Amino acid sequence: MLLSIEDLRKSYLGPEGPVPVLRGVTLSLQAGETLALTGESGSGKSTLLHLVAGLDAADGGHVLLDGQEVTRLDDSGRARLRRSAVGIVFQQFNLIPSLDVAANIAFQARLNDTPEPRALSRLAGALGLEPHLRKYPEQLSGGQQQRVAIARALAARPKLILADEPTGNLDEATADEVMEQFLALVAETGAALLMVTHSPRLAARLGRQAHLSQGRLL
Numbered sequence: 001m002l003l004s005i006e007d008l009r010k011s012y013l014g015p016e017g018p019v020p021v022l023r024g025v026t027l028s029l030q031a032g033e034t035l036a037l038t039g040e041s042g043s044g045k046s047t048l049l050h051l052v053a054g055l056d057a058a059d060g061g062h063v064l065l066d067g068q069e070v071t072r073l074d075d076s077g078r079a080r081l082r083r084s085a086v087g088i089v090f091q092q093f094n095l096i097p098s099l100d101v102a103a104n105i106a107f108q109a110r111l112n113d114t115p116e117p118r119a120l121s122r123l124a125g126a127l128g129l130e131p132h133l134r135k136y137p138e139q140l141s142g143g144q145q146q147r148v149a150i151a152r153a154l155a156a157r158p159k160l161i162l163a164d165e166p167t168g169n170l171d172e173a174t175a176d177e178v179m180e181q182f183l184a185l186v187a188e189t190g191a192a193l194l195m196v197t198h199s200p201r202l203a204a205r206l207g208r209q210a211h212l213s214q215g216r217l218l
């Protein structure tokens with residue numbers, strides 16, 4: 001199993017004490033599987049993704065990713081696992097403004113010491129980014145920026161891609177086009193995908209669906 005989440009719990013401190021967001025979430029994902037995570041706004045979808053990525057700490061439960069217990073790693077261990085096993089695509093593209101497109105795409109692969117120039121240029125080609133490689137993020141449209149973020153996530157050849165509404169900031173036509181390319185590349189690389197989406201239409205395109213409600217998965 002690539003990812004096993006067991007009885008995961010997380011509360012945030014509100015003005016009147018802790019507010020539970022995840023009340024015991026259990027979920028597993030095999031290598032190469034794709035799963036859409038749906039749920040109302042505020043139901044904890046992003047929180048769940050952040051815990052899996054080790055970007056935040058859980059209050060209880062387990063996240064076993066690629067054989068490692070994320071909840072027991074220290075900060076540097078979580079950062080290492082995130083770099084080597086996980087690719088993340090957020091709704092806000094989170095590109096590095098001071099790096100050009102080529103350097104942004106190579107960024108995570110470089111941190112991992114796994115940049116393969118041929119693979120990087122193939123990804124740039126598949127996403128239509130070749131004409132933009134020397135541009136900086138601010139010179140790109142939203143759709144182009146998200147393509148760069150997708151290329152960056154895939155370039156490090158992660159076993160798991162975590163995507164949080166990856167086309168949520170794009171107009172419908174661009175969103176459809178970017179999503180097509182994204183799903184095709186995920187399938188091609190054989191990565192597993194855990195993707196948050198509000199769209200039932202998009203969710204239906206993934207292998208499995210899970211719905212987060214009242215802090216639990218249905």
Ligand SMILES: Nc1ncnc2c1ncn2[C@@H]1O[C@H](COP(=O)(O)OP(=O)(O)OP(=O)(O)O)[C@@H](O)[C@H]1O
Nearest residue numbers: 012013014021039040041042043044045046047048
């Ligand atoms: N750092 C934080 N501190 C306090 N409360 C937080 C924090 N992050 C999230 N929350 C709260 O936890 C709940 C779940 O937030 P989360 O962002 O995980 O929901 P979501 O399902 O991703 O929502 P959306 O679909 O609107 O993006 C919300 O009520 C939110 O206000």
